Amino acid sequence: xxxxxxxIAILGSGSWGTALAYTLSKNxxxxxxxxxxxxxxxxxxxxxxxxxxxxxxxxxxxxxxxxLEKALEKSEIIIFAVPSFAIRQTALxxxxxxxxxxxxxxxxxxxxxxxxxxxxSEVIEDCLPKGSKVCALSGxxxxxxxxxxxxxxxxxxxxxxxxxxxxxxxxxxxxxxxYTTDDIKxxxxxxxxxxxxxxxxxxxxxxxxxxxxxAALMTRGMYEISKLGVxxxxxxxxxxxxxxxxxxxxxxxxxxxxxxxxxxxxxxGMKVDDALKEVNMVVEGIKCLKAVKDAxxxxxxxxxxxxxxxxxxxxxxxxxxxxxxxxxxxxxHEN
Amino acid sequence: xxxxxxxIAILGSGSWGTALAYTLSKNxxxxxxxxxxxxxxxxxxxxxxxxxxxxxxxxxxxxxxxxLEKALEKSEIIIFAVPSFAIRQTALxxxxxxxxxxxxxxxxxxxxxxxxxxxxSEVIEDCLPKGSKVCALSGxxxxxxxxxxxxxxxxxxxxxxxxxxxxxxxxxxxxxxxYTTDDIKxxxxxxxxxxxxxxxxxxxxxxxxxxxxxAALMTRGMYEISKLGVxxxxxxxxxxxxxxxxxxxxxxxxxxxxxxxxxxxxxxGMKVDDALKEVNMVVEGIKCLKAVKDAxxxxxxxxxxxxxxxxxxxxxxxxxxxxxxxxxxxxxHEN
Numbered sequence: 001x002x003x004x005x006x007x008i009a010i011l012g013s014g015s016w017g018t019a020l021a022y023t024l025s026k027n028x029x030x031x032x033x034x035x036x037x038x039x040x041x042x043x044x045x046x047x048x049x050x051x052x053x054x055x056x057x058x059x060x061x062x063x064x065x066x067x068l069e070k071a072l073e074k075s076e077i078i079i080f081a082v083p084s085f086a087i088r089q090t091a092l093x094x095x096x097x098x099x100x101x102x103x104x105x106x107x108x109x110x111x112x113x114x115x116x117x118x119x120x121s122e123v124i125e126d127c128l129p130k131g132s133k134v135c136a137l138s139g140x141x142x143x144x145x146x147x148x149x150x151x152x153x154x155x156x157x158x159x160x161x162x163x164x165x166x167x168x169x170x171x172x173x174x175x176x177x178x179y180t181t182d183d184i185k186x187x188x189x190x191x192x193x194x195x196x197x198x199x200x201x202x203x204x205x206x207x208x209x210x211x212x213x214x215a216a217l218m219t220r221g222m223y224e225i226s227k228l229g230v231x232x233x234x235x236x237x238x239x240x241x242x243x244x245x246x247x248x249x250x251x252x253x254x255x256x257x258x259x260x261x262x263x264x265x266x267x268x269g270m271k272v273d274d275a276l277k278e279v280n281m282v283v284e285g286i287k288c289l290k291a292v293k294d295a296x297x298x299x300x301x302x303x304x305x306x307x308x309x310x311x312x313x314x315x316x317x318x319x320x321x322x323x324x325x326x327x328x329x330x331x332x333h334e335n
Numbered sequence: 336x337x338x339x340x341x342x343i344a345i346l347g348s349g350s351w352g353t354a355l356a357y358t359l360s361k362n363x364x365x366x367x368x369x370x371x372x373x374x375x376x377x378x379x380x381x382x383x384x385x386x387x388x389x390x391x392x393x394x395x396x397x398x399x400x401x402x403l404e405k406a407l408e409k410s411e412i413i414i415f416a417v418p419s420f421a422i423r424q425t426a427l428x429x430x431x432x433x434x435x436x437x438x439x440x441x442x443x444x445x446x447x448x449x450x451x452x453x454x455x456s457e458v459i460e461d462c463l464p465k466g467s468k469v470c471a472l473s474g475x476x477x478x479x480x481x482x483x484x485x486x487x488x489x490x491x492x493x494x495x496x497x498x499x500x501x502x503x504x505x506x507x508x509x510x511x512x513x514y515t516t517d518d519i520k521x522x523x524x525x526x527x528x529x530x531x532x533x534x535x536x537x538x539x540x541x542x543x544x545x546x547x548x549x550a551a552l553m554t555r556g557m558y559e560i561s562k563l564g565v566x567x568x569x570x571x572x573x574x575x576x577x578x579x580x581x582x583x584x585x586x587x588x589x590x591x592x593x594x595x596x597x598x599x600x601x602x603x604g605m606k607v608d609d610a611l612k613e614v615n616m617v618v619e620g621i622k623c624l625k626a627v628k629d630a631x632x633x634x635x636x637x638x639x640x641x642x643x644x645x646x647x648x649x650x651x652x653x654x655x656x657x658x659x660x661x662x663x664x665x666x667x668h669e670n
Contacts (some may be wrong), residue, residue: 074375139549149545153551155669168666177551177662179669209485211585214477216488216512219581237670240575246554253588265394289627327486327512334490334514335572 005029006170009075011068011090013039015052016108017081019143022053026060026173032064033071035082041068056147072097077104077167079137080124084111084282087120091127094218100132104163108137108157110191111284119188133163136184138191138243140250140320149175155242157184179242186234190225190244193292195259195285197221198251200309202260206267213323217305218252223335224303228292231299259285272313286313304329340364341505344410346403346425348374350387351443352416354478357388360396361508367399368406370417375401391482408434408575412505414472415459419446419617420453426462429637435467439498441491443472445526446619454523468498471519473526473578475585484510490577492519514577521569525560525579528627530594531621532556532584535644537595538654541602548658552640553587558670559638563627566634594620621648623653639664 006028010017013034021032032296034040043064047057065071072078082090084160098105105128118126121136128134139154146152156171156178158164164180172178181187183226192249197218203212227237238244251257262283265275276283293310296303308322341363345352347368356367369375378384382392400406407413407429417425422444431581433440433558440463442456453461457469463469474489479485491506493499499515506511532553539548561574573579585664586592597618600610611618628645631638643657 071483131550140547140548140554142545145545145547148545151551151658152547153555161668165666172666174659174663177664179667181669210477210480210483211588212475212477212480212487213484214575215584216486217582218584219475219575219577220488222575222580235670240554240557240580241669242472242551242554245557245575245580246550249550249553249584323486324509328509329512331507332514333496334516334576335570 006076007031007074007183008023008077008170009033009071010079010081011071011094012081012083013043013049013052014081014083015049015143016141017079018049018053018056019147020060020079020081020108021062022058022147022151023173023176024060024171028175030062031071031075032058032062033067033068034064035086037066040064053143053147067102068093068187069097072103076102077106077170079106079108080120081108084109084120084284088113088123089128091151093122095128096103098128098132100129103240104135104167106135106137106167110138110188110229111282112192112288112291114287116278117295119185119192121184121188130132133158133160135164136187137167138187138247140242140246142250142254142256146176151175151177152244153177153179153246155179155181155187157181157187157243159184179217181241183235183238185232186229187236187243189229189232189234190239191228192284192288193225193246194244194248194251195283196289196292196306197225197248197285197286198257199263199283200305201252202257202262203267203312204323205260206264207319209323214252218248221305222248224305227301228296228299228303231301232295258283262286264314272316290314342366342409343412343414343505344368344406345414345416346406346429347416347418348378348384348387349416349418350384350478352414352474353384353388353391353393353415354482355416355443357391357482358442358484358508358511359506360394363396363505365397366406366410367393367397368403369399369401370421372401374587375399380651388478388482391662396397404432404584407438410438412502414441414443415455416443419444419455419619423448423458423462426459430463433463433467435464436531439470439502441470441472442501445473445523446617447527447623447626449622452630453521454527456519456523468493468495470499470502471522472502473522473582475577475581477585477591486510488511488514488577488581490514490516490522492516492578494519495531501597514657516573518570518573521547521564521573522578524567524569525563525574525576526582527619527623528560528564529579529583529586530618531624531627531644532560532583532620532643533592533594534598534620534638535617536591538588538602538647539658540595541599542654542658544658549587553583556640557583559640562636563631563634563638566636567630593618597621601647602654607651613629617628624648
């Protein structure tokens with residue numbers, strides 16, 4: 001196992017960054033970077049992330065720092081696990097220390113950048129030295145479960161498949177199985193757009209509809225995602241893979257998902273703005289809705305579910321009316 | 336709405352047959368056939384199926400009979416809602432009364448016939464007069480929810496798409512949305528094989544693994560199903576549609592699914608035979624496992640999840656060992 005031992009920097013000590021530090025330390029040396037010095041001190045003192053991943057003790061092979069320079073010094077793989085909104089700033093700060101010939105960047109944040117609609121690996125690529133290698137790592141992966149060694153799968157994507165394979169070899173262990181693909185666009189789009197469907201599933205649950213309704217929204221929603229995603233440059237099979245459908249499944253069954261939770265509040269009759277305040281975190285399904293709807297309109301693809309989601313969120317339509325609209329559309333073929 | 340009013344016979348008054356009688360009576364006259372005369376008498380007396388769908392009162396447009404001849408007399412659409420094992424016998428009994436020029440048969444039972452490995456619409460076709468029109472109707476449809484007007488979607492499949500469209504026009508209502516496809520093989524295979532994955536999801540839950548593990552099994556399981564199903568004559572997009580993935584999603588999240596429940600018992604350490612006794616109903620995921628494994632072996636397709644399911648069910652392998660095997664396979668591309 002230790003043949004492949006690498007030095008890995010994880011930037012961001014939220015729940016996912018911490019869970020990754022835990023599992024990747026099984027066959028690598030880890031340095032976990034926190035934005036706040038106090039967090040680094042706490043982690044050094046307790047070896048536990050008491051804010052975001054209580055109860056998980058990090059092994060000795062995990063070091064802590066709040067210096068980006070130190071984090072990057074010896075690392076072959078640099079994982080960006082900061083929140084979506086902080087990706088560009090972090091990548092810009094990393095850039096002076098990043099060696100494009102010996103280091104690989106891996107993005108685990110999801111979303112589209114506001115204004116540019118770039119995927120987050122594209123943002124990182126935009127900030128690092130020209131020619132830097134950037135992967136995306138995405139899948140159905142609750143941090144709490146990964147940090148308890150519950151069997152988990154994930155996909156590592158890079159346009160250069162050899163780079164994805166290198167990362168796969170370093171980070172895979174018997175509890176954490178990594179697949180590879182060269183369809184990085186599909187992985188990142190699916191991981192983002194699926195949040196709109198999770199929002200819709202939440203709305204349906206909030207209204208009090210059943211498993212039939214939710215399964216219909218998820219299945220027909222995936223159909224819309226794959227049609228749009230293909231038009232935007234991804235491959236259909238990627239959207240039906242771990243980063244798309246797989247992640248949608250955990251999101252739609254989890255109470256932890258802010259997208260689903262926000263949807264539930266809306267379904268229960270709360271105004272969208274109030275629901276966003278109540279959830280008090282970025283709700284990616286709402287944030288990317290406009291960009292996705294614009295993209296669909298531009299390429300003239302029919303997306304009835306995403307359109308109704310848009311009407312609910314941006315035009316104050318009653319969600320029951322939306323479901324009625326969806327149920328009474330023209331008769332259709334399935335594909 | 337009443338332009339399309341039809342006379343529809345529903346054969347079988349279990350929970351699904353009764354729920355169909357309830358929803359299809361919104362725009363059709365229904366005659367509901369029971370195998371047992373006593374059931375017909377009870378239904379006439381209470382207009383409620385007290386055994387299988389308590390609390391749902393059937394409207395006046397539903398008649399009851401236990402005469403197949405009477406059931407078929409005026410009906411344009413004949414829905415086979417008897418249990419899988421009774422499909423051939425029922426179709427044989429129906430055949431003398433069936434007019435292939437004016438009547439359409441619709442199969443809502445799922446499974447593969449033992450010995451022949453035929454799909455159930457193929458069994459019906461085999462029994463009815465040569466040239467009879469046979470559809471399959473399948474999707475994520477808990478009977479309890481359909482009978483409460485909870486929004487539900489389903490797909491109607493027929494090799495002759497015009498026949499599928501005729502059925503769609505007759506049975507669709509604002510709570511019950513019907514899509515069409517000509518890929519009847521894909522619809523029936525997906526609806527059957529997905530039960531193996533539901534069994535595996537149940538095993539994972541029974542062991543105590545998490546949402547990550549279940550999402551991985553469902554996603555990678557669908558990948559196996561679609562590969563196999565395509566080789567067996569279906570289309571990939573059908574397996575990812577309502578009858579395949581959609582139905583898998585409700586099955587894997589439902590406590591009512593006997594496939595999932597049987598899997599949970601096995602995951603908790605019960606012997607397979609004891610789990611089958613405990614569930615005390617046909618567990619389609621186990622029943623079709625051998626036929627599916629044989630088919631996969633014959634066409635030389637790698638199906639790691641279905642293979643491990645086979646080892647657990649037929650060779651007594653410890654399910655934890657199976658999951659370990661799956662997690663530690665060679666490194667793979669996602670597709």
